[in-house]
Amino acid sequence: MYLSRVRVAIQGMDRNALVKLLAGDAYANHQLLWKLFTESEERPFLFRQEMEKEQLDTYESPRGLPLFYVLSSRAPVPVPGLLECESKPFDPQLSPGDRLLFKLRANPTVARKSTGKQSSRRHDVLMDAKWHCRQQGRDTPGEVRAAMEASAEQWLKSRCEQWGFSLNMSPQLSGYRQHQWRRQQRQIRFSSVDYEGVITVTDPARLRAALFNGVGRSRAFGCGMLMVRRG
Template sequence: MYLSKVSFKHSQFAREQLIKQLQNGAYTSHQLVWQLFPDQPDKKRDFLFREERIGASIGFYLLSSEPPSAAQELFDVQTKPFNPVLTQGMKLGFRLTANPTVSKKLNPDDKRSKRFDVMMHAKKQLQQQGETDKKRIQQAMTEAAQGWLMDEKRQRDFGFRIDIVPDIVASEQHHTAKKGIKGSIQFTSVDYQGVLTVTDPELFKAKLYEGIGRAKAFGCGLMLIRRI
């Protein structure tokens, strides 16, 4: 695997594309990142990316099975191999942009579950109970997002353990259009930051490569790690 840092060049063309991206939302980022693989137009997506705000501009971190093209009119690209050596009990600082969702049955007799955005579900539940205090609603939404990542089964499935509740650095509700789909796609992205302990090195590495959670086409799922 390869980890890349991608930033817009200082050119008129790059500025025009940046303005379009800022106006059109998350799916435009996905289309821009695809340009880093010009020889693979029909290949299934096998990369994860994370958008980073840099002042008035943006950049991306990109994890991919093949190195992105460095011959770019639009981007400056810095790439290095990514194959972390992990051991059980290792502590790592992490940053993660994820789309926290859960599947629930609305009624016990339902055969199918419905997928919920955990933050918006928490907000809706409080509002239905008559809560109007914005601070209390926001606190409940934050706790719901933290609870999603702190879920013990989810952590076992991901091969790590988090002992201290992670910080929510930012969260955003997105409404974005996608080619071939009527209307807009709605999802929430949450930026987590914290410390984890590796419990299953091979499983954790597989999840790093696969991505965590849903909405990967919209810049969610990539976890950045560092030794501490």
């Protein structure tokens, strides 16, 4: 596996592509990063979008533009004049009991059955919690926010075991955002929220699988890339 930091040379973009980049258009960014892997027929990467001003050291002259962290099964090939890459092999050595700092941008969903229908439908966990909170008459801003955050936290806690780690404390939640665009006459919608905190490794094999394959839904659109480092 390869972990890369990818910067965009905006001189190589047309105006429409630049607008989508600056707006954080998840589908457009997915298509942009595909240019690093033109020999692959199936998507070989996960990615996470950040901002240069928050991620680069002062001497690297942040431009206030988006940059991407990309985890891939093959080395990306830079696109001169458009995409610049700094890549290194990624093969973390993990042991039970290791404490790690983590970041995760995820699309937490819950399956609900509608009355009279056999199949379930996926719902945004936070919006689902908001709806149930108001149905119960708890509709003050503080009550709604607490219910949404608790639901997002529970979504992560319920999956820790299968992903090979335990949470040392409640994670920090931020960056909740709803995404939508049209593609081939179809409306695509999903939500994302950022988790950050400390985990303890419980099953190294499961955690490696989660790191390499991503977790949750909407992995093609910038979600599911679990990033860890030693504190």
